[in-house]
Amino acid sequence: MTQHNQTTSGKLGKAQKIKLENIYEQPDDFALLRTERNDEQVRQLIAALERRGDLDPITVWVDPDTGNRHVINGSHRIWAYKTKRRKLIAARVFHGTRKQARLHALSVDAKPRLVATQEDRLNAAWKLVSLFWQADSGYEYSVKETAGAANVCGSTVDNMRKVFKRLRQREEVIPQTWGAALAREYYTGEDGQLTDDQRDEMTKAEVAKLHAEIGQFLTKKAHTAPEAVGRFLAQALGPNAWSIKRFMSDEASSLEIIDDGPDDAPF
Structure with missing residues (x-):
């Protein structure tokens, strides 16, 4: 009998071996933080694979309509496996809806201990707000779900929704990043003046960029x-x-x- 671990939404099945050729990648749907390949991370995983013979199981979600297995966590491990021409790899199946699978993937990737920066998390939250909205049904993800999965403040998600609404009302092209959305919203207004809340959000976005660019290096040097x-x-x-x-x-x-x-x- 298969054992499962309960997550906040959905369940993770027990690790099993599956064929690498049967795994599909859908980064636009599940990789909400970063979609580009980090070659250094892949090299480290290849080295670990050579030492240990295997890597931690990836996580896949099975599309109920097609039966296809989509990776929702572990793209860099897949690249490492492909480099070493592995045919069978360890994987755990996430049992839940596509919506739950997307939230699970983001909540794992956005953990502070991983490589995700504050800017990455803000942009991921913005994607959940702006990409998964329908005129007839509204937002697919609640404020609580978005904030929890992306590891950002609920007040920030509230503000994202307000900005998204104003951009829609002005029939603006919706930017792909939160920083770009703020710039388009606040610098194309009628009076050109920022409120205190708007200025604070702009500052937070700039801080996130600085964290991504020099934060880790500067913090380390400040200690040494x-x-x-x-x-x-x-x-x-x-x-x-x-x-x-x-x-x-x-x-x-x-x-x-x-x-x-x-x-x-x-x-």
Whole structure:
């Protein structure tokens, strides 16, 4: 008898061996975070495959209409298997609807411990809002479902819906990313002025981009060489350093930070 693990929506079956040639990839439907291949990740998986002989099971969903098995988690593992010309691979079947399978795939990929950045998660939430909406039935995913799967705040999803509605009313082309949607919404308004909430959302989007581009590197250097980071920022920012220091102080005041540096430190 097959054993299952209960998830928040749907069930995961026990690991089994299936033919790689019988697995279909549908990134536009299930890979809501990133669809491009990360070659470094594939190389690491190939090395692990050579050491261990196998990788953790991928997750597939069986389309009830066609019977096709679609990968919903494990695309990079599939690329590693293909590189090594494997025919049978370990997989677990997700038992649920297409909607549940999509949420499950995103909730796994959007976990903080994985490579997903804040910008990735915001864009994934935006896709759930903007791509899965019908004029006659409305949103396919609730605010709670969207926020939970993408690992973002419910208030952000609420704002996404408002932006999406206004763009539809203006018959705008719907952007593919949240940052682009904010730019189109707020910089094409009649008065050209941003509200405090709008400005905050724009700032959050810019912060997400910076996290994706330099966040991990800068955080690491701040722990290993804080003086060098401070000097670099002061030199790079120039006259803007002191105004940015004020914003940093305001942000830090809401965090539990122990300030043991000198009073005349630039940051």
